[in-house]
Amino acid sequence: LPPAASTSASPSPTPRKHSTAHKGLWHMDGRGMNFQPFCGSWADGVCVFKCLVNRDTEYCRVGKESVLITLGYNSALLQFKSHSEYSTFSNALKRCWNQKKENSVFSQRTEEASAAQYFQFYGCLSQQQNMMQDFVRTATYHRAILQNHIDFKDKVVLDVGCGSGILSFFAVQAGARKVYAVEASSVAKYAEILVRSNNLSDKIMVLSGKIEEISLPENVDVVISEPMGYMLFNERMLESYLHSKKWLKSNGMMFPTFSDIHLAPFSDEQLYMEHYSRANFWYQQCFYGVNLSSLRSAAVDEYFRQPIVDTFDIRILMARTVKYTVNFTEAEEEDLHRVEIPFVFQMMQSGLIHGLAFWFDVAFVGSLVTVWLSTAPTEPLTHWYQVRCLLQTPLFAKEGETLSGKVLFVANKRQSYDIQIVAVVDQTGFKSVKYRVGEILSQKYITFAGCF
Template identity: 55%
Template structure:
């Protein structure tokens, strides 16, 4: 295995247990100076060293398969050595996943290694997954019309090879080929992605998970005034078709191009062929349980902001139980815009 050293920007928090069984969190060095995490492969794991701005090592440990450690939240990592614990907080999600994926490789180095691991340097693998974990790179590939359209044509024009089949999409990236497989009639699709892109791919959805029929809100652009679009209130009442947790609302749009001779429709519905807008899914802060036949009602308020987008206010309730939930979301957030 090629020896390599990775470097990451982190903050370091020491976790101590008090006499009452609670926890105390102490930032290192009582200052805001930047810290650098060095990760070096060892025979059965990795050596971690945290270096301050003066080049002084303020924390050092070895991590292997026996070390007590786990991911915390989106981009932090907790390590316990003996009776002491430290929390490494990374500056970005991509940087965290580069560290996290490399650590899994290092910790598994004493096991039988895969053919990929045997012929690939660890640093190269980490760089590869970091590259394809960037939203901009996935967007660049999807906007390559020749590439994307050829893949789609190859799958849809051979739909008999996919109809009612189970498909494994290894290295699915954004999940675009998995969508094509579903369009071609695949019974089930397993989309597998090793980079941080998996977080975004898993948040897209298929129409089969929708718990109610869609409701429609219409804007007539021939009659609407500009001010009408600054604030839009959309009431909704859904009749639940299957019992389960309602995690949020899905949004998409249809546009009618009304001509003098023919009206042409553009649809971004999940039941129609995929577009680059995808759909928007807006989660409630707390999921609500609803039974089949119950009604789920509320309103969505879209308020134009100065970021060329909308703030979305969701208020929802299961009418039969009175349970309520809601959320306030920024549609400009890339997490939404990439999967619109």
């Protein structure tokens, strides 16, 4: 391309003194701003290149009359003939940014700091590797797609949150005609590199942006994604997955199709005492001459409101599980803003109930076979592990008695949920109410901060 709209794979393209875009056209649409610069001296007034700019596009001012725009792994230096032309273009950029900020469903439900941290983490190849090396996860998706190849043969597929693009490659292997791979983090540039190096640019189109903000050129036959977080709901990616249905044809398919979240009471005296022991640090009355004991109660609350992401022996479970199903083909985004799961457990053994354990399964319902991905403690371990929520006050129950109550998930703007657990031993009236304020920031990308 002429220097007027130079693109470069290097992070700092070198401007040239004659790289002046004399004219430019732009217009706003639902996706953002389409910009087409023209250059008379270099291109006889024809379009040199065009690009889509939205609120996620990185740009900065260079000098008095130039703008440097980052477009995926390329950069474009736009130099204007006059300050008035620069100002007009700059104001259009600002209007585009503000428009998307107001209209984006994702932006409305998510704090900017949380989103920035989230996408920064998933932009790392090390995290993509962590997920890809989860054999159960990757192999199950591969099997679900390839064994239902007739659902992908000559079809148009949407991959939501494609990451490295591995699921998009699976779809092509199954015969997909076209795959639109949407990724909001900076890993999109790596997905594009993989697509090109595997000579699949004619099959896979990587779209950098959030599914709530991008636009597709056509509707799709199948939506694929890996939207599950800890405890199924964490990270609120499921809402983006459901949002993608606006591009799905009326008879389209979703992989995964539905999910079951399981919960059961457990007894684990050692885990319970470990948490109390940690909080007892604040029970010291002479720590280098300072009395810390006034903070012990707050420390206990903090430790016990943090869910534990790990695995365990199923023998600690005290009753059969209760299951709650989310059908992705029928559910709407709003259905996940508040999720209430009632439960009644019949105790299979006597003892102290220290909390509730959670895990999930997802099903890929294809035309040929239904494939299951399970994160249960009885199955091979995945990077989702299992999640346990401790009760600060354990409940004693005898074999045959019933434990009833509810788990309430309320979505917050930190891409997670606040949780309330109410549990009662019906025969004795013993009750434990657990309010969980905060969120579990996925262990996949940072240590816990608050609660799920």
